[in-house]
Amino acid sequence: MFESISQKFSGIMRSLSGKSKISEKNVRDAVEEIKLALLDADVNLRVVRRFVNGTLDEALGEKVLSAVDPGQQFVKIVYDRMVALLGDPEGQKLSLRGPDVVTVILMMGLQGSGKTTTSAKLALRLKKEGRRPLLAAADLVRPAAIDQLQVLGSKVDVPVHVLPGASDPVKVAVDALARAKREQRDVLIIDTAGRMHLDDTLMTEIKKVRDAVKPDETLFVADAMTGQNAVSIAEEFEKRIGISGVILSKFDSDARGGAALSLRSVVGKPIKFIGVGEKPEDFEPFYPERMASRILGMGDIVSLVEKAQETMDIEEAEKMQRKMAKNTFDLQDYLEQLDRMTKMGGVGKMLEMIPGTQGQISEDDIDKAELKREKAIIQSMTYTERENCHIIGPTRRKRIARGSGSSVNDVNRLLRKFEKMRLTMKKFAKNKKYQAEMLKQMGI
């Protein structure tokens, strides 16, 4: 998602950001390009108009044209507006009650939007945060929905409340709430029925469930792939039932991003989470600032570092940081990093998050063969050599090259790169601004 729009925005931002002087025409041209990029991404027309007019007014004011660094000012205006377009400073988080009261979350959405999968994803996330969720299978329309939720529930190890033979979703929901209280569960997530299209029966049914369990959150699951359709259906749910937030599923698809960019503005409710794959763990909070940075081609270094942390436990991360600071990071550590990189979802996923790389480096540009070669080279070293690369003289280099099926030149290149990387790491451990620099040197 956002690939194409991000490429365009990066280009527009780059063309202005370094300039020490910009004219009114420069601003008008850039805003026109922004307009085209937004329209091309299938953003709602009203939203585009508001965004473009607001940006133009602000950018043509004194503040920009006479600023010392007008390009930078312009980028800041667009960034701030993008953040405001995407999010709500107050409402991004779920409103959860204390652990002694059950928080009720009602899940709604059309059939196929990903509602059942998302219910399990949310349960897993809350469980990881130390909550004790219970799932309720109140989708009695789609025959396979109950089984599907049970399978997902056992996958994420969260119990699923089912009333065999029940035909009234209200009964299931009320019964599940009683069980949640009985078993000291602190969150109840109710999966309700979806239909292929909006219909009155569906709305009435969900309203009855809502009135019976008085949810703290009514979350609408929107399928990002359906673009503006997702926006108008969310609007309808908001009008008729009331929603407290949106979860945008299938964010990993190549949808153009129009839904994500229009929802907040049109429906007036924030996107709280995004679904980024089919697996229960493919689920993330939605951060407007990080998303805006990504769209503008400014990267998303915070997510990148968080992702790295997820694949390492805290102790390991601290050990790594100590090693970097003391300059004792060795080739064995580097080998482990190469493995970790693969675990983090591959180079492509990481590339999207590195500042300044949008639209400039594609996954195809990355020399995957080189990374593989590096692994083979390190694996051909003894542990003593990996710990202390300075002892690797010409004879050892020859042996390592032979053992790994590469040339002495390849070994030399790796050792040079590693030395350079170690220097940056030392600085990096003390100063965060070297993060990107280090990643670049690692070849990603």
Ligand code: GDP
């Ligand atoms: P429901 O009818 O709304 O309950 O939809 P399901 O939960 O059955 O999901 C419909 C399909 O979408 C399933 O094949 C899911 O695996 C898939 N799906 C759900 N969320 C995501 C997501 O975030 N990314 C991707 N790629 N697929 C998803």
